[in-house]
Amino acid sequence: MAKGLAVTMRHMLRKSETQQYPEVHPDLPARSRGVIALVEENCTVCMLCARECPDWCIYIDSHKETLPAPEGGGRPRARNVLDRFAIDFSLCMYCGICIEVCPFDALFWSPEFEYAEYDIRDLLHEKDRLGEWAATVPPPPAHEVGAESPKELSAGSRPAPARRTAPVKGPAEGASPAQATAQETAQETAQGSVRETAQEPAQETRRETAQPTAREAARGPAAEPAKGPEGRPRREPPRAMRDIRSIRPPGSLPKNAGSPPEKKDGPEGER
Template structure:
């Protein structure tokens, strides 16, 4: 059996005709907001109270878009022989014009000071306005979704297991 001439053209036109008769699913973005996944990456949020100025996020950032400045402050601890020193955060800026949204800074933060916020509408007319300071990064914290629930069939966290052993022993 030989193929009739134009069979491929007929198949292509059939696909085109079928697609033309379907209703479009395009959303008009400013009028209809998109349905984003709950843990989508938008902008990085900062919980300033959790930051100990360890500089891990700035050192691990491949784009060097995180700028941190701090000073040392003496803290008197009751019952301690001498005063202790702690770092106080003065400046924490992220330049989103350089950031490539890799999430390394969030992953390496040992004190949970950085989080992904699903907000994505922070475009600016001037590129210099994409440098967000600690106050603006702190404003994004309100939009950070809560962490997902633990899997009931999964293993318990190490911390939960240790707490249960302590309760049973005590």
């Protein structure tokens, strides 16, 4: 009991700090979850926020418009136009999932918190009110000192890799003109042999495809494909379909050529 009275006396003697609200607004952190703001120009009606909302408190309506074809050429395109975007803050639990899943940065957290109502049904706010709160969204905080820059910026400022070329060896220093000429001739001969070795397989392939083999020549000309009733060539079924015909039903056994025929019951068997 004495410890409790000591705490009470200590707070009584301490100077009180009273915030004069609403004349003086509190200094809230930059990432305070006050209300969800909407940037209508960024919304593409992808419906991700409404699908991922665990409380189903987001309502979206839209329609499609056809854009005319550009003058330079092309075709008309269709786009979604946002008609309604409403959030029922009487159901919202301020989890922030809708803001995280939005792929086009159309939803943001705003530190605004003065939107209390006397009737709970008035907490359903449409896109006009949500758009007004977008002006109260604070700018993102600056990066920490010494932190790595974003990957998007580092990739955009990175120079393109230079192409590697084979170095051309010149004549050695102090070499005579005859030695330099012999070295250049040897390099040209080596490059020509590389080209010839690369062209030989292609020439052999063309020669093999152009000239028929002796076995094919002995068979004679290829038979023409069978034609249908209209004179069009008949297409043979693929290998898989031809194999289906030979499949036996389950439980059936192959018939032996020497086995006697099966006897049937009834008058058909007596015949």
